[in-house]
């Protein structure tokens with residue numbers, strides 16, 4: 586092994602760069618996340634050439650900008666546009682107060698793969714998917730350099746996970762419990778497996794894939810059903826004497842807590858959970874459930890009785906080496922605050938509620 590960074594390591598660096606407001610170089614373009622861009626950096630970037638703002642098709646649709654590149658749009662940045670303009674285009678929080686940002690003109694000729702890779706990186710850094718792109722022939726030294734095609738392939742590939750530590754952890758639902766920590770080898774989040782009792786590796790295990798919800802799991806938020814689902818699943822496993830709950834750190838269906846709060850703010854303005862994600866530039870669900878299948882395989886399980894109302898989870902398990910012998914419904918925690926949310930999940934996201 587050489588001391589030079591691999592592609593995976595370089596991507597991990599690039600995520601951090603974007604989060605602190607530093608541009609990266611992708612296939613001859615300087616790429617900087619609008620969310621973290623400082624005024625001085627914007628001025629410096631302008632010195633290299635004419636910037637274009639890369640947005641996802643979802644955000645472009647809200648802004649009535651044509652997305653000629655299919656899944657994304659390259660928006661022309663007017664010569665006098667400042668950071669306030671860029672932020673207003675990137676962030677939907679003021680869409681209703683200041684509805685017209687445009688008209689916005691978008692590019693149709695040229696290659697958009699660098700822009701596509703930049704947006705994928707911004708999403709994986711849990712930033713708003715809006716990236717300022719400036720062509721560059723001689724990038725300044727010290728910036729992280731990435732190739733667009735391989736970055737896109739790597740970000741779409743399955744993440745390798747390695748167990749790092751495990752210990753006995755008596756919990757209210759079951760005193761005989763072990764908590765396993767698994768670490769993503771791409772520098773992403775760690776994920777947890779709560780193993781209750783001594784489940785046999787040769788029979789289907791009662792299992793739950795739980796996506797992190799700080800607001801529901803920790804604060805007891807009434808806006809969703811996560812907290813009650815978490816506790817009901819653990820209680821069912823405790824009663825059955827065995828089970829495994831995977832706690833996946835994919836907060837906010839994979840958009841991160843900051844973006845989830847942006848989505849909640851849009852929901853306070855009257856948009857539903859799906860519309861809010863779209864206005865921010867995200868898909869309804871950005872989670873990667875392959876992680877759950879990989880964790881189960883890593884722990885030695887090959888078949889499950891899966892506690893979920895979400896048919897996508899069942900399909901993803903089946904598609905990635907875990908047999909789902911039974912779907913066990915998990916319908917708890919409906920209240921007057923989350924009633925409309927649960928109805929949208931049934932009607933728009935296909936949940937079996």
Ligand SMILES: Nc1nc2c(ncn2[C@@H]2O[C@H](COP(=O)(O)OP(=O)(O)OP(=O)(O)O)[C@@H](O)[C@H]2O)c(=O)[nH]1
Pocket residue numbers: 794795796797798799808809810811814835836837838839840845848849858862892893894895898915930936
């Ligand atoms: N973006 C976004 N995420 C949300 C919202 N409400 C809850 N979440 C997140 O949604 C995830 C939980 O997913 P759910 O859709 O409730 O459930 P599921 O895991 O798909 O399906 P079940 O297995 O049936 O519970 C957690 O990561 C929560 O943080 C919301 O309004 N917007």
Ligand SMILES: [Zn+2]
Pocket residue numbers: 798800801802809810811812
């Ligand atoms: Zn929740």
